[in-house]
Amino acid sequence: MNATACCFVNAMTVENTEIARGLRRRDPDLLDHLIEKYQHRLLRYLLHLTGRRELAEDFFQETWIRVLERGRQYDGRYEFSTWLFTIARNLVIDHLRRKRPASLDSLADDALPSDIPATAELSAFDATVQREQKEQISAGMQHIAAEYRESLVLRFQEGMSLEEIATLTGTPLGTVKSRIYRGLSALEPWVKGVR
Amino acid sequence: MNTDLMNSDPHERARVMIALSGREDVSNRERSWLAAHLESCPSCREFAESTRESIRSLRRIPITASARLISTTQMRVRQRALELQRQTERFWVICACCAAVTVCSGVTAALLWRGFAWIGQQASFPMPVWEGGFVVIYLMPAVLVGILLLSRGTFLADHDRSYQDWSSN
Numbered sequence: 001m002n003a004t005a006c007c008f009v010n011a012m013t014v015e016n017t018e019i020a021r022g023l024r025r026r027d028p029d030l031l032d033h034l035i036e037k038y039q040h041r042l043l044r045y046l047l048h049l050t051g052r053r054e055l056a057e058d059f060f061q062e063t064w065i066r067v068l069e070r071g072r073q074y075d076g077r078y079e080f081s082t083w084l085f086t087i088a089r090n091l092v093i094d095h096l097r098r099k100r101p102a103s104l105d106s107l108a109d110d111a112l113p114s115d116i117p118a119t120a121e122l123s124a125f126d127a128t129v130q131r132e133q134k135e136q137i138s139a140g141m142q143h144i145a146a147e148y149r150e151s152l153v154l155r156f157q158e159g160m161s162l163e164e165i166a167t168l169t170g171t172p173l174g175t176v177k178s179r180i181y182r183g184l185s186a187l188e189p190w191v192k193g194v195r
Numbered sequence: 196m197n198t199d200l201m202n203s204d205p206h207e208r209a210r211v212m213i214a215l216s217g218r219e220d221v222s223n224r225e226r227s228w229l230a231a232h233l234e235s236c237p238s239c240r241e242f243a244e245s246t247r248e249s250i251r252s253l254r255r256i257p258i259t260a261s262a263r264l265i266s267t268t269q270m271r272v273r274q275r276a277l278e279l280q281r282q283t284e285r286f287w288v289i290c291a292c293c294a295a296v297t298v299c300s301g302v303t304a305a306l307l308w309r310g311f312a313w314i315g316q317q318a319s320f321p322m323p324v325w326e327g328g329f330v331v332i333y334l335m336p337a338v339l340v341g342i343l344l345l346s347r348g349t350f351l352a353d354h355d356r357s358y359q360d361w362s363s364n
Contacts (some may be wrong), residue, residue, distance in 0.1 A: 026276050026279060026280070028272065028273045028276045031269075031272050031273075031276070032269050032272075032273075035265060035268055035269055035272065036265060039259075039260040039264075039265055040258065040259050040260055042260075043258060043259075043260040043264070044256075044258040047258055057264050060260070060264060060268060061264075061267065061268045061271055064268050064271075064272050065271060065272060065275050068272050068275055068276055068279070069275070069279070134252060134255055134256055134257075136252075137249065137252035137253060137256065138256060141253075152253060153253075156250045156253045156254060157253055157254060157256070162215070177211065177214075177215055180214050180215060181210065181211050181214040181215065184214045184246050184249055184250075185210070185214075185242075187245075187249045188242065188245045188246075188249070190249075191245040191248045191249050191252070192245060
């Protein structure tokens with residue numbers, strides 16, 4: 001590991017320790033800052049998990065309440081985002097269990113129709129092509145199995161490592177790899193539909 | 196890169212490597228093998244292209260949280276933090292009260308016992324009567340407070356509009 005990478009890792013560890021300390025104190029200013037910092041990432045994850053904007057927004061709020069209440073359990077050894085997403089994921093699964101005995105799979109059906117926006121700010125031809133691509137991919141994402149969708153979002157939108165995804169989802173590394181591969185394969189027809 | 200999927204045919208192996216193409220997951224040797232395979236296999240090349248396109252499109256999907264959602268969340272979190280703080284304060288007050296009561300009862304039990312014995316002697320009560328009176332008087336405050344607390348629900352709960360009520364409405 002070179003010096004820059006070492007500094008980066010140290011900075012991350014210090015930041016996680018600071019967050020853990022603040023969460024133990026239930027520091028509202030720290031929570032305000034964290035809510036703002038992770039707002040888009042968490043909502044995007046929840047939206048892909050649930051497929052419905054209102055539901056995702058409810059879970060978004062509940063996740064932060066849970067972070068406040070269980071903040072003492074975070075020890076700073078892992079990335080805060082991994083812990084945060086695990087809480088969000090468990091909330092969604094608890095909700096599904098209350099609704100009916102089920103796993104994440106049942107979201108695949110619930111998620112339709114999708115509320116995931118597919119807008120673009122570009123103009124003319126490029127904007128149209130990009131919008132079409134996003135719409136196709138968004139539609140494709142809602143049609144693939146929820147566990148594939150989750151792995152793809154965590155890997156390619158959140159930029160998590162395979163190990164982080166395995167920790168978050170509580171699945172073996174091989175399963176994560178297989179889900180990403182199968183998820184991308186399942187998306188292939190949708191991408192081809194655009195081209 | 197060790198995965199069960201790697202044990203299958205070269206096309207499957209190539210596709211898995213393409214799908215998991217994070218820098219940390221593929222060694223240089225595997226990358227060279229993949230490049231060579233893509234040179235000679237049009238279907239895997241097409242898969243690589245569509246995978247690249249999928250990943251690019253996934254990264255482009257714009258999802259943003261509204262300012263209203265953020266402010267509502269922050270407000271709810273602050274309100275809940277305040278409730279938890281009040282709960283903790285109440286918990287420590289009750290702990291302090293329990294400690295004080297334990298000390299006081301330890302100190303006064305002997306005196307009270309002697310007082311009851313003296314009254315029993317003066318009034319010529321039989322021993323079980325004044326002993327029973329001592330037990331009743333000694334336990335009465337704790338029993339009364341217990342009944343009062345139970346009748347109001349849990350002593351740690353907020354008796355004004357609590358978070359649970361607020362969130363469910």
